[in-house]
Amino acid sequence: MSVIILALETSCDDTSAAVVADGSEILSNVISSQVEVHKKFGGVVPEIASRKHLELMNYVIEEAMAVAGLSFAELDAVAVTYGPGLVGALLVGVASAKAAAYGLGLPLVGVNHVEGHIYANFLVEPDISFPMVCLVVSGGHTDLILLKNHGSYELLGSTRDDAAGEAFDKVARTMGLGYPGGPLIDRLAREGQAEAINLPRSYLEEGSFDFSFSGVKSAVINYLHRASQHGEEVNQADLAAGFQKAVVDVLVDKTIAAADKAGVSTILLAGGVAANTQLRAELIKRAGDGSRRVICPPPILCTDNAAMVACAAYYKYLRGAFAPLTLNAVPNLKLGEEKYEGNFKGRLM
Ligand code: KG4
Ligand code: ZN
DSSP states (O other): OOOEEEEEEOSSSEEEEEEEETTTEEEEEEEEEOHHHHHTTTSOOHHHHHHHHHHHHHHHHHHHHHHHTOOGGGOOEEEEEEESSOHHHHHHHHHHHHHHHHHHTOOEEEEEHHHHHHHHHHHHOTTOOSOEEEEEESSSOEEEEEEEETTEEEEEEEBSSOOHHHHHHHHHHHTTOOSSHHHHHHHHHTTSOGGGSOOOOOOOSTTOOOBOOHHHHHHHHHHHHHHHHTTOOOOHHHHHHHHHHHHHHHHHHHHHHHHHHHTOOEEEEESGGGGOHHHHHHHHHHHTTTTOEEEOOOHHHHSSOHHHHHHHHHHHHHHTOOBOTTOOOOTTOOTTOOOOSTTOOSOOO
16 A cells, blocks of 8 residues: 655745655656746745745645645655744644644655755665765755664764855845856756866865865955956856766765775765756766766655655655644754654554
8 A cells, every 4th residue: 555645845945745655656746836926036045935925835735735636645754944044934834734633644754955955865765775885965954974774874074154056146146147146057057167176175174074165255256356357358158067977076075085994885966956957967077987876866755745744744744753842943954863842652542
């Protein structure tokens, strides 16, 4: 018998609901993006994001159920991202999921957003064998994680300043390209020469798997200021290509070094920046000497979506790792941590 999960994701500016069977059969994955609303502000405005989630949530759930062609009675559990993310945005998903679970008499599963990104890989390859190293690169995270088993994570390295996606977005804004910056730089970089403008790469201490992208971001900003002071024209495509290559080089070098040090041959890519064409191609090329395997979910499953949350929830469901109806949003939730009120363990009903 299948396990069918309705999952909700509202941690940032995408309102999403998905229905997934057995952790890998996506019956629906409805994503309502708020990009057009936030674009004019050059970034996500948290209060506006929460209000938009409130307006959209019920419609998105109804559409996810309609596309899946199921009735609520056919569901086995309701899952939701409860952190990390914007508190007001998370609260909309959490409150909606609790109401649905209570009203339908179903168990509730709380999912960590980063865990959701990692599990996008299990949506496409449910039988990947452990252990593996995953690079999670998004607007809020740049983490190298060793996965030992379902739900068992060891953080190998993290960004010490800007997340990779944040650096893409800030550089794009300074270049006057728009928001979100990642896809715009990705596209523009295809027309440029990465070698034309040399930008710094920060590797930090020898053997460190941490990242730092504020240096390369500041180098781009300084390059633009200097050009403007001297009245020189900037080749935007070369600058985009140079910046992207500087970020991708460090991400790929450290990911391969981390996998080799951990003695792991499977590398997973996750998070919005994992949609980047050059990052995907370079990682596959550099890792591809036959001894390592790289898995990259399709771009639509890399950026925020509820199908990845349903997939992570499926493995928690199998372990009986349910959440109480007192579940709250935890904006700074750490990977591997369960933050429930009281000492709740096991299923509710
Ligand atoms: O995972 P995500 O949808 O939301 C967060 O959890 O942050 O990631 C959004 C981030 C943004 O910073 C966006 O610019 C970046 O992912 N991004 C990209 C690409 N597509 C999205 N960055 C580089 N290249 C892309 N093609
Ligand atoms: Zn995300």
